[in-house]
Amino acid sequence: MPSSEGIGSDGIRCMMMRGGTSKGAYFLAEDLPADVAERDRLLLAIMGSPDPRQIDGIGGADPLTSKVAIVSRSTDPSTDVDYLFLQVLVNEPIVTDRQNCGNILAGVGPFAVERGLVAARGDSTTVRIRMVNSGSIAAATFPTPGGSPDYRGDTSIDGVPGTAAAVRIDFADTAGSSTGSLLPTGNVHDTFEGVAVTCVDNGMPTVLIAAADLGLTGAESPDQLEADVALNERLHAIRTAAAAAMGMGDVSKATVPKVVLLSPPREDGVIATRSFLPVKVHTSIGVLGALTVAAGVSIPGAVGYDFARLPAPGGQFRIEHPTGHLDVVIDMDGTQVIASGNVRTARKLFDGVVFPRPI
Numbered sequence: 332m333p334s335s336e337g338i339g340s341d342g343i344r345c346m347m348m349r350g351g352t353s354k355g356a357y358f359l360a361e362d363l364p365a366d367v368a369e370r371d372r373l374l375l376a377i378m379g380s381p382d383p384r385q386i387d388g389i390g391g392a393d394p395l396t397s398k399v400a401i402v403s404r405s406t407d408p409s410t411d412v413d414y415l416f417l418q419v420l421v422n423e424p425i426v427t428d429r430q431n432c433g434n435i436l437a438g439v440g441p442f443a444v445e446r447g448l449v450a451a452r453g454d455s456t457t458v459r460i461r462m463v464n465s466g467s468i469a470a471a472t473f474p475t476p477g478g479s480p481d482y483r484g485d486t487s488i489d490g491v492p493g494t495a496a497a498v499r500i501d502f503a504d505t506a507g508s509s510t511g512s513l514l515p516t517g518n519v520h521d522t523f524e525g526v527a528v529t530c531v532d533n534g535m536p537t538v539l540i541a542a543a544d545l546g547l548t549g550a551e552s553p554d555q556l557e558a559d560v561a562l563n564e565r566l567h568a569i570r571t572a573a574a575a576a577m578g579m580g581d582v583s584k585a586t587v588p589k590v591v592l593l594s595p596p597r598e599d600g601v602i603a604t605r606s607f608l609p610v611k612v613h614t615s616i617g618v619l620g621a622l623t624v625a626a627g628v629s630i631p632g633a634v635g636y637d638f639a640r641l642p643a644p645g646g647q648f649r650i651e652h653p654t655g656h657l658d659v660v661i662d663m664d665g666t667q668v669i670a671s672g673n674v675r676t677a678r679k680l681f682d683g684v685v686f687p688r689p690i
């Protein structure tokens with residue numbers, strides 16, 4: 332693929348997919364350079380970063396649409412494929428593997444079948460995916476009538492217009508996947524900058540804060556929250572202190588930990604959320620983010636526990652967010668997460684060859 336005219340100048344095979352409420356470029360590992368620095372330079376050029384509009388690339392000028400999945404046959408015999416998630420920052424020349432993405436994950440199984448890494452196994456196929464970023468495993472099940480993914484269906488998810496085929500995802504080993512522990516500071520709650528927080532990681536390292544403790548209702552829109560300079564300075568200070576206590580080191584250029592503001596549910600959910608990515612505010616919430624909130628607010632003494640409307644054991648957790656809700660299931664035994672899962676949809680948007688700006 333590297334040619335005499337420059338890396339990728341002949342074009343690189345790429346499939347664009349919507350995965351859940353995110354959108355990203357999906358590649359086979361073999362179609363990208365093996366050298367990580369070279370690969371990242373190429374991905375920045377493909378997405379058009381750094382540039383607030385990503386005008387010279389295929390990124391969508393938003394963290395939720397500047398995402399990459401790299402998929403290969405698994406080196407682990409217990410899984411079918413390896414999935415490496417990369418966040419390509421919009422405004423900075425940074426490609427990071429420090430976070431995982433459960434939305435882009437929803438497209439990985441269908442992509443693996445489309446590219447022939449996994450053969451369809453009847454009307455529906457389950458692909459076992461090793462999430463390289465965290466080492467955890469997810470099983471994705473989706474319809475494959477006639478031997479290829481069928482994206483049509485009647486499942487709707489908030490934040491995406493219309494309906495599509497369901498992709499059911501069952502997770503194992505999400506607790507502590509990035510930090511080594513469900514409660515990475517060793518405490519159910521801590522106080523940073525005078526504010527009570529719970530630091531929790533059930534697939535996404537997250538700092539939970541009660542919106543009321545910051546003088547907010549928790550019903551503010553993403554735009555309102557992003558425009559509040561004093562709030563963002565305060566959250567930045569809390570996040571920096573929390574990340575240090577979580578053993579995450581310098582996170583000034585990292586997209587984790589996330590900060591999630593919690594408030595009592597307004598509809599029929601368990602809890603209401605506003606999720607900072609950590610600067611832009613999510614229009615919904617990430618999948619692993621929702622699993623992490625669900626695990627956190629289930630722990631007595633954690634921030635949110637007192638005002639969450641918890642379901643009966645084994646019940647569904649409806650996590651409210653700015654554009655609706657995201658349903659997850661989670662099975663916990665005390666502070667042990669036994670299993671978790673959810674239903675997403677995904678769709679192939681285009682398949683072809685992408686031409687990066689010259690590098």
Ligand code: NQM
Nearest residue numbers: 353432433434617618619620
């Ligand atoms: O938490 C955004 C998203 C995500 C991550 C983010 C995600 C997850 O919605 O599993 O999917 O938190 O940066 O795509």
